[in-house]
Amino acid sequence: MKNKIRWGIIGTGDIAKKFARGLKELPDAELLAMGSRRQESADEFAGQFGVARAYPSYEALAADQDLGAIYIATPHHLHCENTIMCLKAGKAVLCEKPFAVNAAEAQKMVHAAKREQKFLMEAMWTRFLPSILRAQGWLKEGKIGEVRMVQASFGYRDRVGIAYDPACAGGSLLDVGIYPITLADLAFGGALPERVAGFAHIEKGIDEQAAFILGYQGGGLAVLSSAIRTRTSSDGWIMGTEAMIKIHAPFWRSQELSLVKDGETILNEKMPLVGNGYNYEAAEVGRCVREGLLESPLMTHEKSIELMQLLDELRDQWGLAYPMESERR
Numbered sequence: 498m499k500n501k502i503r504w505g506i507i508g509t510g511d512i513a514k515k516f517a518r519g520l521k522e523l524p525d526a527e528l529l530a531m532g533s534r535r536q537e538s539a540d541e542f543a544g545q546f547g548v549a550r551a552y553p554s555y556e557a558l559a560a561d562q563d564l565g566a567i568y569i570a571t572p573h574h575l576h577c578e579n580t581i582m583c584l585k586a587g588k589a590v591l592c593e594k595p596f597a598v599n600a601a602e603a604q605k606m607v608h609a610a611k612r613e614q615k616f617l618m619e620a621m622w623t624r625f626l627p628s629i630l631r632a633q634g635w636l637k638e639g640k641i642g643e644v645r646m647v648q649a650s651f652g653y654r655d656r657v658g659i660a661y662d663p664a665c666a667g668g669s670l671l672d673v674g675i676y677p678i679t680l681a682d683l684a685f686g687g688a689l690p691e692r693v694a695g696f697a698h699i700e701k702g703i704d705e706q707a708a709f710i711l712g713y714q715g716g717g718l719a720v721l722s723s724a725i726r727t728r729t730s731s732d733g734w735i736m737g738t739e740a741m742i743k744i745h746a747p748f749w750r751s752q753e754l755s756l757v758k759d760g761e762t763i764l765n766e767k768m769p770l771v772g773n774g775y776n777y778e779a780a781e782v783g784r785c786v787r788e789g790l791l792e793s794p795l796m797t798h799e800k801s802i803e804l805m806q807l808l809d810e811l812r813d814q815w816g817l818a819y820p821m822e823s824e825r826r
């Protein structure tokens with residue numbers, strides 16, 4: 498048995514619970530401690546998931562000497578602060594998406610990881626799913642020829658919470674727009690777009706829905722959208738000169754791929770997830786930490802910063818700044 502990674506989680510919300518379930522799939526990982534702003538929440542979570550230690554503050558959790566890695570599951574505006582605190586406490590960090598509120602924060606986080614010589618990764622779990630890795634394999638094998646277009650959207654409705662709050666750096670772009678952008682990034686092999694343009698409907702200090710186009714060298718285009726008050730279609734398409742790949746809905750948690758040529762499916766693969774899907778990113782953290790890596794080759798520091806710069810650029814076009822971004826207003 499490999500050395501177990503002993504995890505702690507900061508924040509006791511929805512995604513923290515999903516991640517805790519995901520961790521149960523990994524024989525070489527253990528959820529040892531929970532940190533919350535309130536002891537009762539930490540205790541309740543610990544009781545529900547059989548976690549041995551429950552702390553009444555994020556600082557107390559970060560100080561636990563037995564933890565090897567901490568997962569940050571707080572709202573966007575706290576990612577930078579929480580991450581840097583944990584890195585300074587000597588922990589490897591997996592920080593929820595979007596990595597930060599803006600690129601300046603992302604740079605501070607990466608700087609702290611390098612200074613402390615500790616592992617840091619953005620929890621963009623989609624990048625580690627078998628279906629997404631297989632789609633990248635198909636691209637490398639030339640199954641669709643040259644990639645020319647990507648089409649993807651992530652939109653939901655009928656929810657409440659931090660995504661609607663400007664003080665938490667909410668809005669559709671940061672909450673879910675990062676997923677179609679990630680798909681485009683993977684489809685175009687990590688190339689940076691040369692041009693970015695978009696529109697957003699902004700209400701009460703957040704972008705309720707947005708549509709954006711990324712233009713790549715050679716004419717490749719990604720036509721993407723995000724929404725938090727509109728359900729959208731949720732399959733993803735990568736279209737090439739010879740054929741196209743359908744990443745079956747929801748593309749951010751896909752379990753099936755089709756290769757479509759001239760309107761016909763010529764190849765279909767089902768790749769059922771083992772666990773709820775969050776185990777794959779946690780497994781990658783475990784692998785990297787055991788190998789002494791400071792970043793994952795699949796979700797690099799530079800990539801997280803680049804994508805935050807892209808989100809910044811779109812928000813600049815829309816004149817959308819959050820209350821904590823006084824310098825950007």
Ligand SMILES: NC(=O)c1ccc[n+]([C@@H]2O[C@H](COP(=O)([O-])OP(=O)(O)OC[C@H]3O[C@@H](n4cnc5c(N)ncnc54)[C@H](OP(=O)(O)O)[C@@H]3O)[C@@H](O)[C@H]2O)c1
Nearest residue numbers: 508509510511512513533534538570571572573593594595
């Ligand atoms: N990867 C994914 O699939 C996925 C899915 C959903 C969300 N996310 C990301 O995960 C993060 C958390 O999202 P979530 O849906 O879990 O949110 P949530 O249910 O609202 O939980 C957030 C937790 O953060 C803590 N918190 C600290 N300050 C807070 C504040 N001012 N307002 C609200 N909560 C605060 C709370 O924990 P304590 O009270 O215990 O301190 C709360 O339970 C976000 O970055 C989000 O974008 C990722």
